[in-house]
Amino acid sequence: MTSPAQEGLAVGIDLGGTQVRAALVDGSGQVLARAAQRTDAVGGPYAVLQQIQQLVAETTQGMAYRDLRGVGVSAPGPLDAQAGVILGIPTLAGWVDVPLVAWLQQALGLPVTLENDGIAAAIGEWRFGAGRGLSDFVYVTVSTGIGGGVIADGRVLRGRGQLAGHIGHMTIAPDGAVCSCGNPGCWEAQASGTALGQIARQRAASTPGSLLAAYGETLSAREVMAAARTGDTLALELVEHEAHLLGIGIVNLLHLYSPQTVVVGGGVAQGFDLLQPGIDQHVRTRALPPFRCVPVVAAQLGQNSGLVGAASLVLAQEAHRPLAHALPA
Ligand SMILES: [Zn+2]
Incomplete structure (x- = not known):
């Protein structure tokens, strides 16, 4: 086990049918900052991608990005977590075979992981709740x-x-x-x-x-x-x-x-x-x-189980690759 300080910080994203929520989470599972937007349910995946970018920028505002390990996304499925692809979200228009991880990594310049929302919340409660x-x-x-x-x-x-x-x-x-x-x-x-x-x-x-x-x-x-x-x-x-x-x-x-x-x-x-x-x-x-x-x-984590679980997936990854560049505004 590494200490929280060594594990750094990550942003957890909870992509839901009504809200996209974001939280900056540290290695001990504490939420340091949060932000949310009403999900653009009709604008298609690219509109939501832009929402996620805005939320990441908002929750990391004013911090040095050296210790930001990446972004973990919790989303409804079915999805292929390993490939980083959302296969379909029935409640959101146009969400079929969306390579969300590849898109977000390119947009943010950060490592991104994707997890089923039920599993992400289970992991949050497992590690910290x-x-x-x-x-x-x-x-x-x-x-x-x-x-x-x-x-x-x-x-x-x-x-x-x-x-x-x-x-x-x-x-x-x-x-x-x-x-x-x-x-x-x-x-x-x-x-x-x-x-x-x-x-x-x-x-x-x-x-x-x-x-x-x-x-x-x-x-x-x-x-x-x-x-x-x-x-x-x-x-x-x-x-x-x-x-x-x-x-x-x-x-x-x-x-x-x-x-x-x-x-x-x-x-x-x-x-x-x-x-x-x-x-x-x-x-x-x-x-x-x-x-x-x-x-x-x-x-124990209430509405934060998924956010904390998604962020912890990034923090638990072995390779620590500090990224010095800023996030897009
Ligand atoms: Zn059923």
């Missing part, structure tokens, strides 16, 4: 969809084509709601923040006495969690249902990967304290006896 020191854990992100990453036997589980760990697409209800992938009953289609919002809107429309009824079509998972904290009956029922669905998926993950811990992040995890009793109840009753003691905990 709730998975620190563990050889086996599963990271689950519950937000617009459900994604994650698996650390097994002390390394990132990648699988054929680096496609392992698409945990949101395991079927938990054969006749359930249809997923964005086309299959009925994927975990993501049942238990993501999006799914929770949809169920809440249906239930609230027929429950005029609930606090949730006032939100109409704007009702989302966030309001469900807030109303549950005030003791709203419908909101508490919805939280219990969500914990039930998350518990089913998490028990599957315990049986598949035998992790030491399951770490839950993403937007819905902001209500993790409300969900945890229901999830734990499922683990204690549904899991095979040897798996019942495995803790399910909240991510």
